[in-house]
Amino acid sequence: MxxxxxxxxxxxxxxxxxxxxxxxxxxxxxxxxxxxxxxxxxxxxxxxxxxxxxxxxxxxxxxxxxxxxxxxxxxxxxxxxxxxxxxxxxxxxxxxxxxxxxxxxxxxxxxxxxxxxxxxxxxxxxxxxxxxxxxxxxLIPCDITFNLKRNQSEILIRLEDIRQSGISFKSDALSSSTGSGSAAHSTTGASPGPGPSKSISPAPSSTGSYNRAGTVSYARPYTDDHANMNILVLEVSSIESTTLHFPAFAPTPCLIGPLSLDLRATFHSNTMARITSLFSVVASKMGLPATQPLGLMMLASGGGVAAQPVSPANSGVSERKVRVRIASDCYIEMDNTPVELGIDPESGRLGMKRIKIERPAKRARVSGERYEYGGDVEAEKSEWIWGGAKKEESHRQSHSEGEGGEDEEVGEEWIVKRAHWRLRVEPVDGDGARMQVVLCGVRIEGFAIERSRNRERGFLGA
Structure with missing residues (x-):
């Protein structure tokens, strides 16, 4: 030998x-x-x-x-x-x-x-x-867990690690109203998905699922069991690649169903190309037509449809600004401070408020002339940073979004540093024949003021 x-x-x-x-x-x-x-x-x-x-x-x-x-x-x-x-x-x-x-x-x-x-x-x-x-x-980093609150298996994976062969669409009607990240307007709360003992195959791609809402699932090629898909939780971790657009005026919430706020988001650079490609694959799995069928493996070819301008509006399931839904169960951290969605009791409007935990000093007598202070008493103070009890300020007037047809008054803009999203597919409001992808927030970190960004900027060589 x-x-x-x-x-x-x-x-x-x-x-x-x-x-x-x-x-x-x-x-x-x-x-x-x-x-x-x-x-x-x-x-x-x-x-x-x-x-x-x-x-x-x-x-x-x-x-x-x-x-x-x-x-x-x-x-x-x-x-x-x-x-x-x-x-x-x-x-x-x-x-x-x-x-x-x-x-x-x-x-x-x-x-x-x-x-x-x-x-x-x-x-x-x-x-x-x-x-x-x-x-x-x-070897690709991911996290597969079973969410007991939603009774569903979830996979957390980065946007750049998604492969089109692992994507599938699971219709609510065919999967016992699978939990969705954040509930759609037509549903109340998160419905339970299949339990661990029952595995349901993903719904086949067909034109019959045109007007069915549902969630996007994922299984790693060659590795995971494709007969039992996991609900996709998408991580977008490219620094400063996402902008959240808030409306100029905070709306009054609907009292039916869980508390949620619909926003718009724009993506930039490579993240926009990957999001467009992902949406195109979702549309393809559902049998929906796409203006530009950008596949995930075609972005680097530089020719054909890959040479055309990339935009979520060309995916068949989105406009130029992507629909985003923030619910009360989404963890948000802006400017290194926790932020939560709430309703102001006086104005009745939705809003985002910053939560501050303060520890007031507690004075204790040690001797006749000496006192010591301890910090074992916590007090929670909130501050509205958008909507709620915050007074309406000057805002940018509406502007045309071109082919997407999105004319709306734009208020504040927050820059997202990194985020986790669940992907829902729902009919467009007022048009049951069209579908759209809604990014439902799970965890969002970013900044609303540039001072927070500058504070994190380090000195070279430090």
Whole structure:
């Protein structure tokens, strides 16, 4: 049996040169010898046989060593040779041998301690280089939990890690009114989804679900069970890529159903392209037409529809400004202070109020002339930062939004640093034939005033 890569190649070349088919087949069934970044590796051939891991860099880049025994050296004419050909063993000098050793351990079923996000990024970079798509999905950061409040399984995953093959649409009518992130106007509260003992297959994409509200689910390709999809909780963590637009005048809430506020949001740069692409895939899964069918894998091609201007309005399930719903169960932090949705009892208007927890000093007598102060008494004070009891101030007048047709008076704008969203699909108000994606807030962090942003800006070299 071969001892190393050089010995393996010499035996292979001799077996081919002297027409020894039995030895060739025997060598073909042995382990793979390869050098990564100067480090030799002996890898079992079936190590790359997991779902999604084949074809890969090795089977495509070194086909002469990993193809059929009869085509080990394509184009070799033994009649014109005086000796076996001089062939070097396969090598990948521009990759890290240490990282590849960890990849081999993962493929063998062992766990690797991921030290930090930099280490995870190194593993993902090389896994993608070697085209091991199944292993890539296992390394992508995500969090799958069962939400007891909503009685549904949820997956939290970043926007940039979404793959279109894992997206599905689950209609409320076909899934026992699945919980939705935040309730639609036509429903009251979050309805329970399927329990852990009952798995319901995702609703098939068909034109019959045009006017059905529902939620967007996700399962990681090659990894998760696609017969039991998880409700998608989307993380948008690109810094300052989202702007929340508040109306100029705070509305009076509807007393039926849970407390919620509908807003609009715009996305910027790569986040806008990814959101547009995601919405297009959702429309495709539902059988809805899209003005520009941007697939997630087409954004980098630079040609065809990918060369056209990208906007959520072209996805088929949105306008230029994306509909956003903030409910009372959404955790919001603005300017490093918790913020919550509420109703002012005097004006009866919806509003956002900043919650401040203060600890007033408690004086205690220690001796005849000395007092000490303790802080064990908490007091909660709130301050309206939009709507509620806050007086209406000057605002920007309405302006046209072009093709989206969104004419509205715009008030304050908040910049979102990062957020978690559930995705609902609902009929457009007043038009049951059109559908739209509504981003239901789960957790939002950002700033309303630039001073908060400047406070977080660090000094270079500090």
């Amino acid at each position: 071969p001892k190393d890569g050089e010995h393996f190649v010499r035996l292979f070349a001799d077996a081919q040169f002297y027409s020894l088919p039995r030895l060739t087949k025997q060598l073909f069934r042995t382990d793979i010898f390869i050098r990564i970044g100067g480090t030799p590796f002996q890898v079992p051939r079936d190590l790359f046989s997991s779902p999604g891991d084949s074809p890969n860099y090795f089977s495509l880049g070194f086909a002469q060593f990993f193809s059929t025994p009869s085509e080990v050296f394509p184009g070799l004419d033994r009649n014109a040779l005086l000796r076996p050909p001089s062939i070097s063993p396969p090598a990948v000098p521009n990759r890290s041998g240490e990282t590849f050793a960890e990849i081999v351990k993962l493929l063998q079923g062992y766990s690797v301690d991921i030290r930090n996000e930099t280490h995870r990024a190194q593993l993902l970079r090389d896994v993608r280089y070697f085209h091991l798509r199944g292993l890539e999905q296992k």
